[in-house]
Amino acid sequence: QFAMPSELHALPGARELAPLETVSGVPIFEIAPDILACAGGVSKVNAAMAAELLCLRYGVDLILNAGVAGCFTDLPTGTLVVASEFVQHDVDTTAVGDPIGLVSTVNTVTFPTWDPQRCREILAELGHPTKSGRVASGDWFAVKGHRAAWIRDTFHPVLTEMEGGAIAQVCLRNGTRFVALKSVSDHLFSERQ
Numbered sequence: 001q002f003a004m005p006s007e008l009h010a011l012p013g014a015r016e017l018a019p020l021e022t023v024s025g026v027p028i029f030e031i032a033p034d035i036l037a038c039a040g041g042v043s044k045v046n047a048a049m050a051a052e053l054l055c056l057r058y059g060v061d062l063i064l065n066a067g068v069a070g071c072f073t074d075l076p077t078g079t080l081v082v083a084s085e086f087v088q089h090d091v092d093t094t095a096v097g098d099p100i101g102l103v104s105t106v107n108t109v110t111f112p113t114w115d116p117q118r119c120r121e122i123l124a125e126l127g128h129p130t131k132s133g134r135v136a137s138g139d140w141f142a143v144k145g146h147r148a149a150w151i152r153d154t155f156h157p158v159l160t161e162m163e164g165g166a167i168a169q170v171c172l173r174n175g176t177r178f179v180a181l182k183s184v185s186d187h188l189f190s191e192r193q
Helices: 044-058 116-125 146-155 164-174
Strands: 021-023 026-032 035-038 062-071 080-088 130-137 159-161 177-187
Touching: 026 044, 035 044, 044 062, 044 164, 062 164, 080 116, 080 164, 116 130, 116 177, 130 146, 130 164, 130 177, 159 177, 164 177
Parallel strands: 062 177, 080 130, 130 159
Antiparallel strands: 021 026, 026 035, 062 159, 080 177
């Protein structure tokens, strides 16, 4: 599952594929036998809608979310990061006594991914070294400043992006395995390239 069509079209041969169907504005592609792909759109709502569509309409047993993310550390641009877990930095019900980031529907702050160490081993076997760490999702295109510093200091993520936390929540509720692979696109506090 991708956010943007340009990410999906980066797959070999994907640009020439016609969608199997389009449901609620989400084109679904079969990129290989029994492997579906879609570009659900930017933001948590679009990502959740596409993930739920994949779970309910197609009965997938694993969702892989791939894309780019801003980095809170000095990992070089292009570094591949296998997400170990997600938090949603824009969920705040502290006014009723909840901890920051708590998604009360499922009573958790952190949303784990499926076997990140095994995913890293598979990618290493394919010649792609990776890092691993927590990723913070929220409907905010991250830029350096007070809000980014607050997210860094509150949730201690390696990366931030706009879709993975929502997909992780949908997968948790559907009992679907979830893997996320992100490429460092920019840096919030480091001048590293």
